[in-house]
Amino acid sequence: MNGVSAWVCASCIEIFKGNVMAKVLQIDFPYQGPYGKEMAEQLADLAHSISQEPGFIWKIWTENESTREAGGIYLFEDEKTAAAYLEKHTARLKGFGISEVNAKIFDVNAELSKINHGPVG
Amino acid sequence: MNGVSAWVCASCIEIFKGNVMAKVLQIDFPYQGPYGKEMAEQLADLAHSISQEPGFIWKIWTENESTREAGGIYLFEDEKTAAAYLEKHTARLKGFGISEVNAKIFDVNAELSKINHGPVG
Numbered sequence: 049m050n051g052v053s054a055w056v057c058a059s060c061i062e063i064f065k066g067n068v069m070a071k072v073l074q075i076d077f078p079y080q081g082p083y084g085k086e087m088a089e090q091l092a093d094l095a096h097s098i099s100q101e102p103g104f105i106w107k108i109w110t111e112n113e114s115t116r117e118a119g120g121i122y123l124f125e126d127e128k129t130a131a132a133y134l135e136k137h138t139a140r141l142k143g144f145g146i147s148e149v150n151a152k153i154f155d156v157n158a159e160l161s162k163i164n165h166g167p168v169g
Numbered sequence: 170m171n172g173v174s175a176w177v178c179a180s181c182i183e184i185f186k187g188n189v190m191a192k193v194l195q196i197d198f199p200y201q202g203p204y205g206k207e208m209a210e211q212l213a214d215l216a217h218s219i220s221q222e223p224g225f226i227w228k229i230w231t232e233n234e235s236t237r238e239a240g241g242i243y244l245f246e247d248e249k250t251a252a253a254y255l256e257k258h259t260a261r262l263k264g265f266g267i268s269e270v271n272a273k274i275f276d277v278n279a280e281l282s283k284i285n286h287g288p289v290g
Contacts, residue, residue, distance in 0.1 A: 072231050072242060074195050076273060088280035095284040108287035110193050110275035119275070121193060121242050121287075152197060154231035154240070159209035163216040166229035166242075167288035 070105065070168055071130040072154045075137065076119030077146050083113045101136075103129020106167075119150075123168060127153065191226065191289055192251040193275045196258065197240030198267050204234045222257075224250020227288075240271075244289060248274065 082090060098107060103125035111118040124130035130153050138149050156168050203211060219228060224246035232239040245251035251274050259270050277289050 072229060074197075074231075074242065076195075076275075083276075084278065085280065088278055091281060092284060095281045099285055104285075106287050107282065107285035108193060108289055109278035109281040109285070110195075111278050112273070112275050115273075117273070117275070121195065152233070152236075152238070154197075154233050154238070155204075157205065157209055157230035157232050159206065160212060160216045160230035161228065163213060164220055164225075164228035164230070166227050168229055 069126050070156055071124050071127050072156060073122040073124060073130045073134060073151065074119070074154070075122070075134070075149060075151045076110065076117055077141060077149045078116060079111070079118035079146065080116060081113070083111050083118075087111065087118075101129070101133050104133070190247050191277055192245050192248055193277060194243040194245060194251045194255060194272065195240070195275070196243070196255070196270060196272045197231065197238055198262060198270045199237060200232070200239035200267065201237060202234070204232050204239075208232065208239075222250070222254050225254070 081087070095107075095109070098104060105123040105125060107123075108121045109118075110120055122130070122133070124133065134151055134153065138151070141147075141149055156166070158168065160166075161168050202208070216228075216230070219225060226244040226246060228244075229242045230239075231241055243251070243254070245254065255272055255274070259272070262268075262270055277287070279289065281287075282289050
């Protein structure tokens, strides 16, 4: 070997510097049910498949029977995987007859989230 | 003592049964900055005070400099504390000049969230 490799993992530097790259994806839409345990039974297979999506870290499934809405809060590794999942999921919801989907992708403010025990670290 | 007390903590029964009562509060609004580290420095005291709110479990601070938005994803113990915080925080945001606040409170589907490693348990 003629030299010393100076290759350094760019993502690792960002993590070391505390620059969390993770993205929050929040989705909600009108939803007529089912809710609760019945929803969980019907959608368990879908949930398992979501865990296999590229860049996926976690999802909280949200529902509100009184306002007839449902959705999810997700954490993804980065913008690219969050956006790709959103495109896929929006098409899937359209297949379920749900065309009005509210969705936003956000950066995480890591320092403030840490103070408030936000589960992003 | 003439009898045996049969008092049982109602919330404890729900938790034992796996009926998570926690509520997700999602908030977002137009926001002109600052973002990132500057935002964290300016709002650290506010973050510490939020940790002391009744029923508060955690908050992820969200921001998007490209769309000029910010907000938060919160977990609260129950509907009552989530709604009380929302009222207080909306008034505070109004004091910052932010009057257009999008906010929704959701139940958590605990079974599906568990499959997807959702940090609600």
